[in-house]
Amino acid sequence: MRRIIAWFVLIILVAFLASGALLMHPFGYPPSDMDDYMIANSQAETANNNVVAAVLFDYRGLDTLGEATVLFTAVTGALLLFRAVRRKEDKG
Amino acid sequence: MLSKIVRTIANQLIVFILVFGLYIVMHGHVTPGGGFQGGAVIASGAVMMIVAFGSREIKKSLRERHLSLVESGGALIFIGMAFAGMGTIFFYNFLVGTPVFGGIPPTGPNPGNIWTGGVIPLMNLGVGLKVTAGLSAVVLAMALFISGEEMEE
Numbered sequence: 001m002r003r004i005i006a007w008f009v010l011i012i013l014v015a016f017l018a019s020g021a022l023l024m025h026p027f028g029y030p031p032s033d034m035d036d037y038m039i040a041n042s043q044a045e046t047a048n049n050n051v052v053a054a055v056l057f058d059y060r061g062l063d064t065l066g067e068a069t070v071l072f073t074a075v076t077g078a079l080l081l082f083r084a085v086r087r088k089e090d091k092g
Numbered sequence: 093m094l095s096k097i098v099r100t101i102a103n104q105l106i107v108f109i110l111v112f113g114l115y116i117v118m119h120g121h122v123t124p125g126g127g128f129q130g131g132a133v134i135a136s137g138a139v140m141m142i143v144a145f146g147s148r149e150i151k152k153s154l155r156e157r158h159l160s161l162v163e164s165g166g167a168l169i170f171i172g173m174a175f176a177g178m179g180t181i182f183f184y185n186f187l188v189g190t191p192v193f194g195g196i197p198p199t200g201p202n203p204g205n206i207w208t209g210g211v212i213p214l215m216n217l218g219v220g221l222k223v224t225a226g227l228s229a230v231v232l233a234m235a236l237f238i239s240g241e242e243m244e245e
Contacts, residue, residue, distance in 0.1 A: 040199070047188045047196045047208045053121045057212045061174060061183030068219060072167055075226040079156070082233045 093146040102144035109137035117220035121209035127216040131223025138228040147235035159229040166222030173211045173218065185210040 038051055038059065048054040056064050093099070117130030142150050177184030187194050187210040195208045206213075 043197050043199045045188075046185050046212065047194065047210050048121050048212055049197055049202065049204050049208065050121050050124065050126075052124070053126050053209070053212055053216070056126065057215045058183065058185050058210075064215075064219075065171070065174065068167060068170060068222060071223065071226055072163070075163065075230055078230045079160070079233050082237045 093149065094144050098144050102140055106137050106141060109140070110134060113137065113220075113224075117216055118213065119206070120216040120220075121212045122204040122206065127219025128223055130216075131220045132227065134220075134224045135227035135231070138224075139231050142231060142235050147232060147239050150232065151236060154228065154232060156229055156232060159225040159232070163222050163225035163229065166218045166220070166225065169218030170215055170222065173215050177211065185212070187211050187214075 038055060042048055042051045042054040042059075046054040046058045048058070113130045113134035115130075116125035116133055117127055120126035120130065138150075138154070174183045177186040180186065188196065193207055193209050193211070193213050195205050197205060197208050
């Protein structure tokens with residue numbers, strides 16, 4: 001029974017991924033004006049030579065804020081975890 | 093703790109690693125790099141020192157409480173810069189055109205100037221502090237945990 005379910009899930013997964021790979025848009029389609037706009041205007045608008053930094057901290061600043069929050073949460077969690085385990089071992 | 097050769101070489105190398113990491117952080121708006129990458133470089137230097145000297149020695153000079161403070165300070169610089177542009181919109185680059193980091197480079201290839209970028213160099217500094225302290229704190233905590241050493245409060 002488990003083998004049948006496993007094959008079933010496998011076939012569905014393969015069909016899903018293959019359809020995703022086959023139905024993908026061709027490269028550069030649909031065409032977007034966003035990248036051309038950023039390359040043309042980032043130096044004048046954000047005073048940055050590095051367009052990647054301009055996108056990261058200015059145009060898409062909220063994304064970077066989320067990224068920083070993820071790192072902060074990960075560090076906090078790791079420190080909490082290692083401290084808690086340490087104390088429990090000491091008691092027991 | 094590793095051998096004396098490794099410790100000596102690590103002592104010499106850490107200076108160059110720190111300088112290179114700070115260069116990547118503070119030139120993030122001119123050359124490729126930025127806060128995340130430079131912070132990772134500096135944190136890798138901290139990892140090298142922990143491997144060479146052992147977490148017991150590093151614990152005396154690299155306090156985990158201070159690392160937490162630096163990380164929170166970097167996050168506060170970043171979010172404060174974002175809120176400082178609130179007069180126009182969240183994450184507005186309000187320093188463009190002012191004497192502080194406000195020089196506007198010509199469009200197209202140019203030699204680059206450190207006094208450009210608006211708030212982005214300051215945000216890079218904040219994120220660099222945050223990533224440096226965060227990764228170093230995680231690695232130090234894990235090393236202390238593995239070596240069975242007590243983490244100082």
